[in-house]
Amino acid sequence: MSLITQTPEWKALEQHARVMRERHLRELFAADPKRFESLSRCELNLLFDFSRQRVTTETIQLLIALAEACDLRARIDAMFNGEKINSTEGRAVLHTALRNRSDRPVFVDGKDVMPEVKATLEKMRNFVEGVHSGRIHGHTGKTFTDVVNIGIGGSDLGIVMATEALANYRNRNIRLHCVSNIDGVQLADTLEKIDPARTLFVVCSKTFTTLETMTNARIARQWVVDRLGDGAPARHFAAVSTNSAAMDAFLIPPQNRFTMWDWVGGRYSVWSAVGLSVALAIGMDQFELMLQGGYEMDEHFRTAPFHKNLPVLMGLLGVWNRNFLGMDSLAVLPYDQRLHRFPAYLQQLEMESNGKGVTLEGTPVEYDTCGVIWGEPGSNAQHSFFQLLHQGTARVALDFLAPVNGSSPYQEQQNLALANCFAQAQAFAFGQDTDEVRADLVEKGLDEAEVARLTPHKLHPGNRPSTVILFPRLGPKTLGRLIALYEHKVLVQSVIWGINAFDQWGVELGKKLASSLAP
Ligand code: F6P
Numbered sequence: 001m002s003l004i005t006q007t008p009e010w011k012a013l014e015q016h017a018r019v020m021r022e023r024h025l026r027e028l029f030a031a032d033p034k035r036f037e038s039l040s041r042c043e044l045n046l047l048f049d050f051s052r053q054r055v056t057t058e059t060i061q062l063l064i065a066l067a068e069a070c071d072l073r074a075r076i077d078a079m080f081n082g083e084k085i086n087s088t089e090g091r092a093v094l095h096t097a098l099r100n101r102s103d104r105p106v107f108v109d110g111k112d113v114m115p116e117v118k119a120t121l122e123k124m125r126n127f128v129e130g131v132h133s134g135r136i137h138g139h140t141g142k143t144f145t146d147v148v149n150i151g152i153g154g155s156d157l158g159i160v161m162a163t164e165a166l167a168n169y170r171n172r173n174i175r176l177h178c179v180s181n182i183d184g185v186q187l188a189d190t191l192e193k194i195d196p197a198r199t200l201f202v203v204c205s206k207t208f209t210t211l212e213t214m215t216n217a218r219i220a221r222q223w224v225v226d227r228l229g230d231g232a233p234a235r236h237f238a239a240v241s242t243n244s245a246a247m248d249a250f251l252i253p254p255q256n257r258f259t260m261w262d263w264v265g266g267r268y269s270v271w272s273a274v275g276l277s278v279a280l281a282i283g284m285d286q287f288e289l290m291l292q293g294g295y296e297m298d299e300h301f302r303t304a305p306f307h308k309n310l311p312v313l314m315g316l317l318g319v320w321n322r323n324f325l326g327m328d329s330l331a332v333l334p335y336d337q338r339l340h341r342f343p344a345y346l347q348q349l350e351m352e353s354n355g356k357g358v359t360l361e362g363t364p365v366e367y368d369t370c371g372v373i374w375g376e377p378g379s380n381a382q383h384s385f386f387q388l389l390h391q392g393t394a395r396v397a398l399d400f401l402a403p404v405n406g407s408s409p410y411q412e413q414q415n416l417a418l419a420n421c422f423a424q425a426q427a428f429a430f431g432q433d434t435d436e437v438r439a440d441l442v443e444k445g446l447d448e449a450e451v452a453r454l455t456p457h458k459l460h461p462g463n464r465p466s467t468v469i470l471f472p473r474l475g476p477k478t479l480g481r482l483i484a485l486y487e488h489k490v491l492v493q494s495v496i497w498g499i500n501a502f503d504q505w506g507v508e509l510g511k512k513l514a515s516s517l518a519p
Contacts, residue, residue: 013062029430032056035051052465060313063316067495087500091262093502095268096294100117127256145174145198146194147201148202149176150216153348155274158270165341167338196227201221202239208242237250239252242260271290311488322370328372329397330399332399332401337407342401349487378417390428391459397465398425399466399467399469402421402470429462431462
């Protein structure tokens with residue numbers, strides 16, 4: 001795979017890129033009035049408009065040829081079929097099994113994992129409904145009003161992102177708090193706000209060994225013991241993990257334990273029992289709708305031809321921007337405040353997955369892999385860092401995400417958000433050239449010297465590539481589709497780059513050094 005750059009398909013793209021680098025989006029739009037029709041897709045109620053990417057239909061054909069040369073279809077099938085594609089850990093990669101809503105079995109080492117997946121979902125439902133109805137309650141008999149999720153990375157980011165995104169669907173009797181950092185600030189702030197008799201802690205950790213999580217969990221446990229007595233934690237703590245011995249040691253009773261499996265990567269785990277806190281916050285029915293949305297994207301990814309396949313197109317456009325147009329980063333800009341943690345969620349998903357420097361065979365890559373992912377909700381971003389995007393020297397590609405119907409009752413405000421989103425996409429694509437700037441200044445009555453002095457400062461070069469993703473409304477199904485879209489994009493890119501998207505050895509050294517320095 002390290003020889004991908006030597007293939008005719010890669011070389012054809014390099015050749016094509018030499019031409020495309022010289023072309024401006026203004027020119028591309030002028031040359032093809034049907035550009036939107038040929039460079040947008042509508043699938044699963046997502047309008048995926050990539051007409052403002054610096055591509056033509058020929059670029060897409062060449063990228064698809066590259067995907068075929070990398071045997072992408074076979075790699076997609078290998079993932080869905082439970083092959084051990086996480087080769088450095090010898091593990092299958094089956095977050096798709098967690099949201100498999102069909103009757104299709106999914107085998108790992110010859111065993112169908114679906115009965116266990118379904119049993120865990122049933123156990124989650126029973127627990128969530130028990131907490132909501134008051135059947136499951138605290139040590140003193142009081143119902144739970146607060147849930148504190150203690151976890152970090154994949155055991156935190158998806159939970160925070162999804163419950164914020166789906167805040168409109170929240171159970172009004174439950175407040176969710178998330179504690180992740182080691183420094184104690186979030187824990188202290190949370191403990192100050194809650195009543196121990198009415199609080200359920202969910203310790204969420206795939207390994208149940210993570211320093212941050214275990215430290216926060218131990219302190220929280222002692223806090224409960226100090227206020228409610230030794231017997232209380234058994235009712236006030238639930239846990240999600242693959243590590244049953246560690247849950248034993250933490251005295252989590254069997255009815256409060258939720259299992260997950262080593263074939264679920266942490267950053268892909270919000271679909272598993274790691275989503276327990278999400279389900280507690282929004283209810284199991286809504287949680288299962290999110291699974292349904294993920295499943296629909298899986299079916300699309302598994303079966304749609306590449307030219308219609310949203311994750312494939314998204315992944316390939318990312319490769320084009322990164323490897324052929326030299327983009328350093330991708331800014332994700334949601335025009336819905338409810339998605340304010342979506343960029344942070346994607347940071348772990350993409351950068352922990354594809355931030356790799358060696359191929360599957362262990363040889364150093366000769367090309368760029370994952371760039372930096374970052375972002376903020378659109379309007380706020382416009383008033384902070386968009387200056388750099390419009391006129392600075394950084395090379396940044398953009399993803400705009402927006403619901404047509406807003407998440408607030410004030411649709412006229414969402415209409416303004418949309419106007420801003422489209423205005424920005426247009427400004428980034430077309431910019432403002434010398435003639436336009438001059439005409440503007442002359443119309444304002446400035447003299448020639450002043451016009452000449454100000455013109456260079458007011459130029460907007462444009463030609464900044466972006467994709468706009470529109471959807472009718474942000475709900476659990478749509479969120480499930482969006483998360484799965486980006487997850488599969490990651491797989492697509494890892495296949496092109498020939499890297500393992502499912503290990504994360506790069507986080508180990510710091511952990512080891514911290515534990516040796518802590519004493
Ligand atoms: O340090 C990185 C990491 O291993 C992530 O991959 C993971 O999501 C996070 O730590 C938390 O791990 P755990 O769920 O085992 O506590």
